[in-house]
Amino acid sequence: MMYDWLYNLTGSEILAAVIQSLLPLFLFILPFALFAVLLERKVSAHMQDRLGPMRVGYHGILQTVADIIKLVQKEDIIARDNDKLFFNLSPLIVFMGSYAAFAVIPFSSVFLGSNIDLGLIFIVAVTGLVVAGILMGGWASNNKYSLLGAMRSAAQIISYEIPTMMIIIVVIMLTGTLNLYTMSEWQTSYFWNWLIFGGPGFGLAKFILIPFMMMSALILFISTLAEVNPTPFDIPEAESELVSGYHTEYSGMKFAMFFLAEYANMFAVSAILSALFFGGFQSPFGYLGNLFNVPALIPFEQFFWFTAKGIFFVFVQMWLRWTLPRFRVDQLMTFCWKYLIPFAFVILIIVGLITVLL
Amino acid sequence: MTTYDIIFYLFAAVTLVSAFLVVTNRNIVHAAFYLLFTFFGVAGIYVMLGADFIAIVQLIVYVGGILILLLFGVMLTNKITSVDIKTGTIHLLPASIVLGLFSGALAAIILNTNWTQVETKTAEGTTAALGNLLINEYALIFELLGILLLIAMVGAASLARR
Numbered sequence: 001m002m003y004d005w006l007y008n009l010t011g012s013e014i015l016a017a018v019i020q021s022l023l024p025l026f027l028f029i030l031p032f033a034l035f036a037v038l039l040e041r042k043v044s045a046h047m048q049d050r051l052g053p054m055r056v057g058y059h060g061i062l063q064t065v066a067d068i069i070k071l072v073q074k075e076d077i078i079a080r081d082n083d084k085l086f087f088n089l090s091p092l093i094v095f096m097g098s099y100a101a102f103a104v105i106p107f108s109s110v111f112l113g114s115n116i117d118l119g120l121i122f123i124v125a126v127t128g129l130v131v132a133g134i135l136m137g138g139w140a141s142n143n144k145y146s147l148l149g150a151m152r153s154a155a156q157i158i159s160y161e162i163p164t165m166m167i168i169i170v171v172i173m174l175t176g177t178l179n180l181y182t183m184s185e186w187q188t189s190y191f192w193n194w195l196i197f198g199g200p201g202f203g204l205a206k207f208i209l210i211p212f213m214m215m216s217a218l219i220l221f222i223s224t225l226a227e228v229n230p231t232p233f234d235i236p237e238a239e240s241e242l243v244s245g246y247h248t249e250y251s252g253m254k255f256a257m258f259f260l261a262e263y264a265n266m267f268a269v270s271a272i273l274s275a276l277f278f279g280g281f282q283s284p285f286g287y288l289g290n291l292f293n294v295p296a297l298i299p300f301e302q303f304f305w306f307t308a309k310g311i312f313f314v315f316v317q318m319w320l321r322w323t324l325p326r327f328r329v330d331q332l333m334t335f336c337w338k339y340l341i342p343f344a345f346v347i348l349i350i351v352g353l354i355t356v357l358l
Numbered sequence: 359m360t361t362y363d364i365i366f367y368l369f370a371a372v373t374l375v376s377a378f379l380v381v382t383n384r385n386i387v388h389a390a391f392y393l394l395f396t397f398f399g400v401a402g403i404y405v406m407l408g409a410d411f412i413a414i415v416q417l418i419v420y421v422g423g424i425l426i427l428l429l430f431g432v433m434l435t436n437k438i439t440s441v442d443i444k445t446g447t448i449h450l451l452p453a454s455i456v457l458g459l460f461s462g463a464l465a466a467i468i469l470n471t472n473w474t475q476v477e478t479k480t481a482e483g484t485t486a487a488l489g490n491l492l493i494n495e496y497a498l499i500f501e502l503l504g505i506l507l508l509i510a511m512v513g514a515a516s517l518a519r520r
Binding site for chain 2 (some may be wrong): 095
């Protein structure tokens with residue numbers, strides 16, 4: 001695939017690996033963050049009946065570029081009592097954790113960082129690095145708001161990892177693989193074959209599965225949403241209580257790295273949702289490449305469909321962010337432990353019975 | 359030096375240096391954070407040995423679970439209640455005797471084992487084989503471990519309620 005092609009092009013293992021691992025960053029995360037920040041501001045503005053950024057470029061298209069130029073110029077402030085080493089290391093670790101998830105996300109059948117068997121679990125594992133990085137930043141800032149924000153964030157991510165894992169196990173039972181690429185291939189290219197509609201093949205099992213799959217997709221969406229901390233779940237950053245949570249003390253490029261990691265994470269969880277339940281890179285209506293007999297077109301179409309699905313779910317996240325009020329801490333925990341986890345367990349048992357009996 | 363060697367020495371260096379910092383650092387929160395890099399390096403070495411599932415589980419259990427728990431404990435007791443946790447050196451003589459015995463035993467095992475050289479080959483996924491073994495061959499041990507974990511969980515919950 002991609003790696004072999006790069007290897008033939010450059011003739012060096014290391015160079016090919018480095019280029020391949022940098023591709024998602026420069027081809028995807030940075031342009032996506034530019035686009036998503038603008039999208040967020042525009043979406044929030046229109047939902048609140050105002051215009052949003054309008055001055056820089058046509059309808060404010062270049063606003064994010066201007067913001068980035070401003071961020072790069074800013075002074076990097078490190079207070080005297082900050083823990084210098086960990087204060088500087090924390091943004092790197094947080095960004096590394098959310099960037100590592102992109103290594104296994106199948107953008108198309110060709111553009112895919114690493115086709116490892118454990119892709120799905122790998123994403124869950126590197127999320128642990130994000131938690132550790134957030135705790136590190138909160139502690140090293142030597143600021144009570146930062147520490148409280150970091151604690152809340154870690155507690156929230158760890159609690160909501162349980163329903164996420166339960167739903168992931170449901171999907172593993174149905175597909176029999178942990179490989180995100182195989183999973184996307186398995187849900188072949190018409191929308192009634194996606195896992196949310198019971199997976200490929202027509203039978204009794206498919207129709208029984210449909211309601212449970214829809215509930216699983218909803219639970220997965222909610223619980224991964226909680227791991228990214230947008231507003232219904234933004235207790236770690238609650239502006240009215242904690243200034244801005246674990247990155248209160250950060251300025252300039254370090255703040256920008258937290259910001260970039262957050263947007264990368266937003267897309268990563270949307271990508272997991274679409275790879276598990278919405279066919280991954282598969283087109284909902286078949287491929288133009290097959291219609292006109294141009295096989296070279298198919299990977300580009302797949303890339304288009306994958307990013308389109310991802311950006312749609314990012315849009316839904318923004319939509320929720322600007323319409324729902326914030327949870328209280330006890331409501332957050334009640335919602336996770338008393339509603340999501342029991343439902344996820346029931347789905348797990350029922351789907352297990354269906355896969356065994358039918 | 360192949361690419362494989364370079365990556366191996368990189369992970370080995372990360373593991374050793376951070377492990378050394380964990381035991382020598384006086385600040386206990388720093389020590390806990392350095393442990394993150396040790397776990398990460400060990401996970402990398404597991405990958406180099408072809409044990410992909412173990413590596414991922416290492417990351418999930420140790421970095422995502424145990425380390426976070428450790429950090430919570432250390433941060434809450436050390437920083438907020440402003441009680442200093444002393445990390446000094448005590449019991450030098452017994453410690454050095456035990457350490458000497460242990461490293462002697464390790465060295466003897468390393469020197470006396472008949473190491474066999476195996477050709478490096480591309481690692482294959484181990485997850486399916488591991489799952490089959492756990493459910494078919496070692497089902498009893500697997501279930502016993504599950505019950506043990508359940509008992510530990512119930513015990514922890516009942517202790518926390520008190």
